[in-house]
Structure formats: structure tokens, C-alpha cells
Amino acid sequence: MTSDPNIEAVRSSSGPLSMRWTQGLSDAEIPLEIHDLTVAYHHKPVLYGVDLAIPPGKLIGVIGPNGAGKSTLIKSIMGLLPTDSGWVRLFGKPNKKNLGRVGYVPQRESVDWDFPVNVMDVVMMGRYGKLGLFRRPGKKDRSIAAACLEKVHMMPFADRQIANLSGGQQQRVFLARALAQESDLYLMDEPFAGVDAATESSIIDLLHTLRKEGKTILVVHHDLPTARNYFDMLILLNMRVVDFGPTKEVFTYEKLQKTYGGRLTILSEVADAVRQTKA
Amino acid sequence: MRALIPTWDWHTIFVAPWTTDFAIYGWIFLMGFLVCAACGLAGNYLILRRMALVGDAISHSVLPGLAIAFLAANAWRTGMAAEVNGMVDTGGQEPGMIHGFAMFTGAMVAGVVTTLMIEIIHKHTRIKQDAAIGITFSTLFALGVVLISVYADKVDLDADCVLHGEIAFVSIQPFFSLSGVEIAPASVVLMGLVAILTLGLIVVFYKELLVSSFDPGLASSMGIHAGFVHYALMCWLSVIVVSAFEAVGAILVIAMLILPGATASMLSTRFPVVLSLSLLHAAVSSILGLHLAIWLNSSTAGSMVVAGAGLFGLVWLFSPSQGLLRRWVWLRKNKRSALQAESLHPPYGC
Structure with missing residues (x-):
């Protein structure tokens, strides 16, 4: 698999800083590798020349201001958007050929919660990818789905119609569905948005368990102060990758200022957050 | 005032259709049920995907597809006849076959063109989807009306029939026979096939249809091409609409697409149950509609839709x-x- 000259060229050059964390790993070991990815909406680039290579077994946060292209990044990795240039590889294969190894948690608002399905039905959808055409979910799939619901403490709600759940419960259903996909790489788009504190900490516990099992998790995150504590590594994104590295190295005033530009309200938030780190 | 209410005769309205006149009304009921069932099943997906208006659009814009298909079939047939110098007898079964085939192809092409047009207008201009639908279907429908009136002598379509159809004609149609045994009126057989195929497709592709309607992103990540599912659905919808056309016309098809699913969705929150309930709605509204039509001596398809709407109202009250x-x-x-x-x-x- 290492025969692709393009990739070799990228990797052997001293290259962008964002690629340095996967040196010495073989293609198939790298959960996610992005090269020169540009995505534009109506001729305005949202992501521009993004280079990224993510090491396995890490819990990684994607942070950046509104409109920085965080969701666009996740969607392009999933192959849901037309890209203008560049490529995305998952475990050494082009993204569209290896999506089976990816679990996806979209933003909660992206689906219609009045849909006539119950909690169990939604989690079962996570199994569909493994089933393929014509096969129906069997006993094994049902027990896996039940186990995933148990992990997010939603088993008592299995028969509940999804509209009759709180925001945090809906988010946990989505998580259970991603777990049911039994993936190696998880992409989560703002799983903490509109979620109560109890749910937030139980989601974090779950993400830590997943990491312990060797999974790689990429989380789009909005809240700077908590980002520092939640993630092993951070991707600072504002149309381009401003920096990518271990949280301790990246979560500095200068780098965050570079990412968030002149947005004063956020900058004071950043300053507070950094001060807390030092304290 | 009394003159406004038709006479109520229990026997003619409720007993005769199922006994002495069963040979006529049985087929009408069956046809009504099959149309409602096929439309209602497919309509559930339109409702879930918030595409109820797209169903509306397609039911109108199949018209130019049909007209062009008829013209093409005619041209092809005369061309062929000329080629073999009139040695082939083009009477008998063959032209019907050609026309039938052309009709479905024309309808499917029209369905896909409609969907594409809506999307192209919606994506490449600032016009929103509902306006794009409005532009597309009225344009295509008008095109159909123009084509039919220009080639009135060559296109065997009646604009009036296209709008509201006449289900009562099924009982006087020639029967479809298989190895000498008469089975059912030809259009009932066709509609039956379409309804059974609709049910079959839903059963076989249940997972794919469900997940691509609920979360297209997840569907794509599983290798289910959401766009393909979308166009396949539109294609099949055109087939259903075209087979239902003759019986209920373009306007009433819309009601039959949406009413069963809308009613059923107020009674259950489980999709398989919703699907079955929309079949029940189809059956009950066609029975009630039939009796209503006999009582009022009115359009059968119209009465079936009125009955269906009545059921919707009842469910809304008493769900x-x-x-x-x-x-x-x-x-x-x-x-x-x-x-x-x-x-x-x-x-x-x-």
C-alpha cells in the first residue's frame, strides 16, 4: 500500500507540522490521513489546503471559531460533500472505500426527530452497514444494539419514540447507534451541544472507554474551557489547520489567538482558559 | 332542501354492490383499493422525506412524458409498418404492447426529469425548493396540455380524463386472459402488479429506504447511495402514478399519495405499523368511497378521496x-x- 508516490512524497518531506504525529506508522495503521483538502461552498473556500494525519488510539478535539469548517471537515471525511482538491484516506484506503470502519455521530439537528421510529430502531440502523443488501437484522444484531444502549444508560427507553426524549437522551441514542457500528474511528459533530452536565460527563466516560479499546475518536467541540481537559490532542482549525498536537503543546494563548483571530469575546475566554491551565 | 339530499336506500347502497351487482362493483372496489394501497405505501416515504409536494409535481408532469411517449410509439409503429411495406398486421395485441411500454418509459423519464429540474433550479439559483416545484410542474403540465392539443389526432389522451379519471370504466374493460382463462380487467391486473411490486420493493429494501430517509449521511457512509435511492423512488412513483392515472386522474392521485400515510402517522410511531395502517386506510376509504359514490351517484375516485379525508378527520379527533x-x-x-x-x-x- 505504500507504493503511492504522492503519499510518499508528502510524508518524506519535512512537510506540514500536522503530519508529524504519524511518522513511522504504516498506512493501514493511520486511521485518518488528509492531504491538500479544499472544500468550497459557492466558490468560497471553507477548508483550504488541509493536511492532517492522525495517530491511532487518541481522543482528539477539533476546535475553532464559527464557520471555521469544523463540520465541513467531518462531512468531507465521510465523503458527504464534493471536494475541490485533495484526498482523504482511512486506514490507508480512499475514504469512500473504507467508511465501514467509521462511526458517525451527526449534529442532533440534522435529522427529523418526529420520524416514526423508536430508540431501538435508531440504534439498529447502526447495524445496517454490517448487514449489507437483503439481510435483516438478526438475534446477534439485536443483542449488540441492546448492549450499546446499555452503555449509554438508555435501555429503559428502548421502546420510546425518539421525539419524546430530551436533548441529552437524543444525543445518547446517536452515540449508541455509532457504537453499534463497531467502528475503529469515530467522528462526532458537537456531541455536547445542548446536553446537560450529567450527560456530558457520561459521554466523556464513554469516549475514554472507547479510547482504552484502541479506537480513535475525533470530536468537534465548541467550548474552549472544557476542551483543555477532555482531549489528548487538539486540532486548531480555521479554514486551514492552524496547529495539531498534544493539548498541552497546542492550548496556548498565542496559538488560540491565531485560530480565533480578533474575536474579542472569545479571546477573553481563551485568556481565562489559559490562565486556569497555568494555575 | 330535501331535493339536495339524494334518496337513501339501504339495499341499493349497501347490499347490492356486494351481491347482485358484485360483478361491476367488486372490480371497482378492487381497483380503488389497489390504487390507494400502492399510492399510500409509496406516499409514506414522501411524507417522511418531506416530499409530499414532489409527488404532486410528478403526478402533473408525467403528462408531457405520456404525450411524447405516445407520439414516439406512433411514429415508430408507422415507421416499422412502412419498412415492411404493410406486410405486418399492426392491429391486434401489438400496438397496445408498444403503447404500454412507451407509456411507462415516458412516465419514468418524466418523473426523473421533474426531480432533476427541481433540484437544478433549487441548487443553482436562489429560488427555494417549493418555488422550484411550482415552476417545474406547472411548466411541464402546460407543455403536456400543449402537446395533447396540437397532436390531438395522434395522441389518444383526453385532458379531462387526465385530471380526474374514471374508475367505473374498469368493469366494462376487456379482461386480461392467461392461456384462455379470463382473470380480471386489464387495468386491474396492471394495478395489482404495480401494488404487489410496491409492497415487495418496500419489504426487500426496507432497511435502505428507512435509513436513507432518516439520515442520508449515515446511509451514504454505509454505501447506500442516497441520491440513487431518491431517483429510484421518484422513478417508481412515476410508474405508480401512471398506472393510477386512468382510474383516478392526476389530481386525486395526490390525495391518495398523502392521505393514507398522514392518517396512519397519527395512530402509530412505529414505521411498520404505519405502513400497515396506511393499507387499512386504503381499504376502508375505498369501501366507504364506493358506497358514497353509489349513494350520491358521483365520481367514484372523488368519493374515495372524500371518504379518506373523512377518516383523516376522525383520526385527528380521536387518535x-x-x-x-x-x-x-x-x-x-x-x-x-x-x-x-x-x-x-x-x-x-x-
Whole structure:
């Protein structure tokens, strides 16, 4: 698999800083590798020349201001958007050929919660990818789905119609569905948005368990102060990758200022957050 | 005032259709049921995908597809006849076959063109989807009307019939026969096939249809091409609409697409149950509609839709989970803390 000259060229050059964390790993070991990815909406680039290579077994946060292209990044990795240039590889294969190894948690608002399905039905959808055409979910799939619901403490709600759940419960259903996909790489788009504190900490516990099992998790995150504590590594994104590295190295005033530009309200938030780190 | 209400005769209205006149009304009921069932099943997906208006659009814009298909079939047939110098007898079964085939192809092409046009207008201009639908279907329908009136002598389509159809004709149609045994009127056989195929496709592709309707992103990540599912659905919808055309016409097809699913969705929150309930709605509304049509001596398809709408109204009032009555009782019971409590326990689907 290492025969692709393009990739070799990228990797052997001293290259962008964002690629340095996967040196010495073989293609198939790298959960996610992005090269020169540009995505534009109506001729305005949202992501521009993004280079990224993510090491396995890490819990990684994607942070950046509104409109920085965080969701666009996740969607392009999933192959849901037309890209203008560049490529995305998952475990050494082009993204569209290896999506089976990816679990996806979209933003909660992206689906219609009045849909006539119950909690169990939604989690079962996570199994569909493994089933393929014509096969129906069997006993094994049902027990896996039940186990995933148990992990997010939603088993008592299995028969509940999804509209009759709180925001945090809906988010946990989505998580259970991603777990049911039994993936190696998880992409989560703002799983903490509109979620109560109890749910937030139980989601974090779950993400830590997943990491312990060797999974790689990429989380789009909005809240700077908590980002520092939640993630092993951070991707600072504002149309381009401003920096990518271990949280301790990246979560500095200068780098965050570079990412968030002149947005004063956020900058004071950043300053507070950094001060807390030092304290 | 009395003259406005037709005479009520229990025997003619309710007994005769199922006994002495069964040979006529049996087929009409069956045709009505098959149309409602096929439309209702497919319509569930339109409702879930918020595409009810696209169904509306397709039912109108199949018209130019049909007209062009008829013209093409005619041209092809005369061309062929000329080629073999009139040695082939083009009477008999063959032209019907050609026309039937052309009709379905034309309809499917029209369905896909409609969907594409809506999307192209919607994506490449600032016009929103509902306006794009409005532009597309009225343009295509008008094109169909123009084509039919220009080539009136070559296109065997009646604009009046296209609009509201006549289901009562099924009983006087030539029967479709298989190895000498007469089975059923030809259009009933066709509609039956379409309805069974619709059910079959839903059963076989249940997972794919469900997940691509609920979360297209997840569907694509599983290798289910959401765009393909979308166009396949539109293609099949055109087939259903075209087979239902003759019986119920373009306008009533829309009602039959949406009413069963809308009614069923107020009674259950499980999709398989919703699908079965929309079949039940199809059966009950075609029976009630048939009796209503006999009583009022009116358009059968129209009466079936009126009956279906009546069922929708009843369910809206009395649905055990979402009905107005249930809501009213609930509010009365919790009068004092109604506003407060409503925000805690919404009276829908408790």
C-alpha cells in the first residue's frame, strides 16, 4: 500500500507540522490521513489546503471559531460533500472505500426527530452497514444494539419514540447507534451541544472507554474551557489547520489567538482558559 | 332542501354492490383499493422525506412524458409498418404492447426529469425548493396540455380524463386472459402488479429506504447511495402514478399519495405499523368511497378521496395518542397546572 508516490512524497518531506504525529506508522495503521483538502461552498473556500494525519488510539478535539469548517471537515471525511482538491484516506484506503470502519455521530439537528421510529430502531440502523443488501437484522444484531444502549444508560427507553426524549437522551441514542457500528474511528459533530452536565460527563466516560479499546475518536467541540481537559490532542482549525498536537503543546494563548483571530469575546475566554491551565 | 339530499336506500347502497351487482362493483372496489394501497405505501416515504409536494409535481408532469411517449410509439409503429411495406398486421395485441411500454418509459423519464429540474433550479439559483416545484410542474403540465392539443389526432389522451379519471370504466374493460382463462380487467391486473411490486420493493429494501430517509449521511457512509435511492423512488412513483392515472386522474392521485400515510402517522410511531395502517386506510376509504359514490351517484375516485379525508378527520379527533379529544381531556384534567405541566409532559404521544 505504500507504493503511492504522492503519499510518499508528502510524508518524506519535512512537510506540514500536522503530519508529524504519524511518522513511522504504516498506512493501514493511520486511521485518518488528509492531504491538500479544499472544500468550497459557492466558490468560497471553507477548508483550504488541509493536511492532517492522525495517530491511532487518541481522543482528539477539533476546535475553532464559527464557520471555521469544523463540520465541513467531518462531512468531507465521510465523503458527504464534493471536494475541490485533495484526498482523504482511512486506514490507508480512499475514504469512500473504507467508511465501514467509521462511526458517525451527526449534529442532533440534522435529522427529523418526529420520524416514526423508536430508540431501538435508531440504534439498529447502526447495524445496517454490517448487514449489507437483503439481510435483516438478526438475534446477534439485536443483542449488540441492546448492549450499546446499555452503555449509554438508555435501555429503559428502548421502546420510546425518539421525539419524546430530551436533548441529552437524543444525543445518547446517536452515540449508541455509532457504537453499534463497531467502528475503529469515530467522528462526532458537537456531541455536547445542548446536553446537560450529567450527560456530558457520561459521554466523556464513554469516549475514554472507547479510547482504552484502541479506537480513535475525533470530536468537534465548541467550548474552549472544557476542551483543555477532555482531549489528548487538539486540532486548531480555521479554514486551514492552524496547529495539531498534544493539548498541552497546542492550548496556548498565542496559538488560540491565531485560530480565533480578533474575536474579542472569545479571546477573553481563551485568556481565562489559559490562565486556569497555568494555575 | 330535501331535493339536495339524494334518496337513501339501504339495499341499493349497501347490499347490492356486494351481491347482485358484485360483478361491476367488486372490480371497482378492487381497483380503488389497489390504487390507494400502492399510492399510500409509496406516499409514506414522501411524507417522511418531506416530499409530499414532489409527488404532486410528478403526478402533473408525467403528462408531457405520456404525450411524447405516445407520439414516439406512433411514429415508430408507422415507421416499422412502412419498412415492411404493410406486410405486418399492426392491429391486434401489438400496438397496445408498444403503447404500454412507451407509456411507462415516458412516465419514468418524466418523473426523473421533474426531480432533476427541481433540484437544478433549487441548487443553482436562489429560488427555494417549493418555488422550484411550482415552476417545474406547472411548466411541464402546460407543455403536456400543449402537446395533447396540437397532436390531438395522434395522441389518444383526453385532458379531462387526465385530471380526474374514471374508475367505473374498469368493469366494462376487456379482461386480461392467461392461456384462455379470463382473470380480471386489464387495468386491474396492471394495478395489482404495480401494488404487489410496491409492497415487495418496500419489504426487500426496507432497511435502505428507512435509513436513507432518516439520515442520508449515515446511509451514504454505509454505501447506500442516497441520491440513487431518491431517483429510484421518484422513478417508481412515476410508474405508480401512471398506472393510477386512468382510474383516478392526476389530481386525486395526490390525495391518495398523502392521505393514507398522514392518517396512519397519527395512530402509530412505529414505521411498520404505519405502513400497515396506511393499507387499512386504503381499504376502508375505498369501501366507504364506493358506497358514497353509489349513494350520491358521483365520481367514484372523488368519493374515495372524500371518504379518506373523512377518516383523516376522525383520526385527528380521536387518535389515542395525538387526537384533539385526548388533548382536550388531558388539558381539562390538568386545568390548574396545564401550562406548567404541558412544558414538562407534552400531551403528544405520552
